[in-house]
Amino acid sequence: xxxxxxxxxxxxxxxxxxxxxxxxxxxxxxxxxxxxxxxxxxxxxxxxxxxxxxxxxxxxxxxxxxxxxxxxxxxxxxxxxxxxxxxxxxxxxxxxxxxxxxxxxxxxxxxxxxxxxxxxxxxxxxxxxxxxxxxxxxxxxxxxxxxxxxxxxxxxxxxxxxxxxxxxxxxxxxxxxxxxxxxxxxxxxxxxxxxxxxxxxxxxxxxxxxxxxxxxxxxxxxxxxxxxxxxxxxxxxxxxxxxxxxxxxxxxxxxxxxxxxxxxxxxxxx
DNA sequence: CCCACTGTTTTAGG
DNA sequence: GCCTAAAACAGTGG
Numbered sequence: 001x002x003x004x005x006x007x008x009x010x011x012x013x014x015x016x017x018x019x020x021x022x023x024x025x026x027x028x029x030x031x032x033x034x035x036x037x038x039x040x041x042x043x044x045x046x047x048x049x050x051x052x053x054x055x056x057x058x059x060x061x062x063x064x065x066x067x068x069x070x071x072x073x074x075x076x077x078x079x080x081x082x083x084x085x086x087x088x089x090x091x092x093x094x095x096x097x098x099x100x101x102x103x104x105x106x107x108x109x110x111x112x113x114x115x116x117x118x119x120x121x122x123x124x125x126x127x128x129x130x131x132x133x134x135x136x137x138x139x140x141x142x143x144x145x146x147x148x149x150x151x152x153x154x155x156x157x158x159x160x161x162x163x164x165x166x167x168x169x170x171x172x173x174x175x176x177x178x179x180x181x182x183x184x185x186x187x188x189x190x191x192x193x194x195x196x197x198x199x200x201x202x203x204x205x206x207x208x209x210x211x212x213x214x215x216x217x218x219x220x221x222x223x224x225x226x227x228x229x230x231x232x233x234x235x236x237x238x239x240x241x242x243x244x245x246x247x248x249x250x251x252x253x254x255x256x257x258x259x260x261x262x263x264x265x266x267x268x269x270x
Numbered sequence: 271c272c273c274a275c276t277g278t279t280t281t282a283g284g
Numbered sequence: 285g286c287c288t289a290a291a292a293c294a295g296t297g298g
Contacts, residue, residue, distance in 0.1 A: 002277060002278090003277060003278095006277075032292080058277095058278080072278080072279085073277090073278090074277090074278045074279070074292095075276070075277060075278055075293090076276090076277080076293095076294085091294085108293095109293080109294055109295070110276090110278095110292085110293045110294050110295085111292075111293050111294080112278065112279080112292065112293065113278095114279090128279090152285090152286080153286075153287095154286075154287085158287095161278095163278095163279090170277055170278070171276095171277060171278085172277060173277090214277095215277080217276090217277065218276065218277075218296090237277095257287080257288085258288070258289075260275075260276080
């Protein structure tokens with residue numbers, strides 16, 4: 001499911017729903033999702049209070065004092081707050097039980113999501129967060145920060161999807177950003193000269209998507225079970241065969257780096 | 271039934 | 285270092 005705008009929306013929900021709660025117990029029903037031993041994982045979390053939840057790229061960070069829980073939703077991960085005695089759904093693989101009788105259920109049909117515990121002190125110096133590029137909505141993401149990546153033979157879409165370039169862009173938003181910038185997704189990175197426009201489009205698209213609570217294309221729902229609204233504002237992604245909103249030419253679907261890729265052949269030239 | 275596809279990331283092999 | 289294909293997994297649609 002989630003790219004930066006969706007993860008940001010989940011982060012906001014989790015902050016209101018679980019900040020200040022103390023973990024009484026953690027139940028793990030599918031252990032490959034958790035790094036290391038389940039026993040260590042459960043014991044490290046037991047008794048910890050959730051100070052806040054933040055986001056770095058597509059990762060959710062549960063701040064627990066000396067320890068930070070790093071959660072990645074991958075394709076389909078979702079969190080739902082339930083009563084402690086609620087029936088566990090078939091696709092719920094981790095349940096956090098709080099001492100106030102509520103529980104947070106991690107739901108993930110494809111079981112791709114991951115949980116790792118890190119010492120807060122070295123959180124950003126150890127995988128998986130150590131190689132991430134700048135936050136696209138921070139001051140650190142500037143044309144000068146992007147320019148070093150605008151070289152080489154890789155396609156510009158591949159570069160935007162590389163989390164080392166900038167953190168949080170995935171398949172939907174890469175397509176929308178390149179449409180905004182008027183750049184064909186297969187353009188070689190070295191041929192993209194206008195770093196300013198690209199940075200502006202990254203910010204524009206992501207800010208609007210965050211404002212809309214993310215995009216719900218197939219399965220994405222936020223922690224309150226609500227759909228996002230940004231799918232209504234998509235210009236190219238999932239619009240194969242439909243007319244471009246700007247020029248009426250037909251939106252085309254192709255593959256770039258093995259990912260389904262949509263673009264307008266008239267507005268986006270190589 | 272079979273194949274392709276799906277919002278991610280990592281890894282193997284050329 | 286690059287690129288591709290495949291892997292982790294489950295569901296859906298043609």
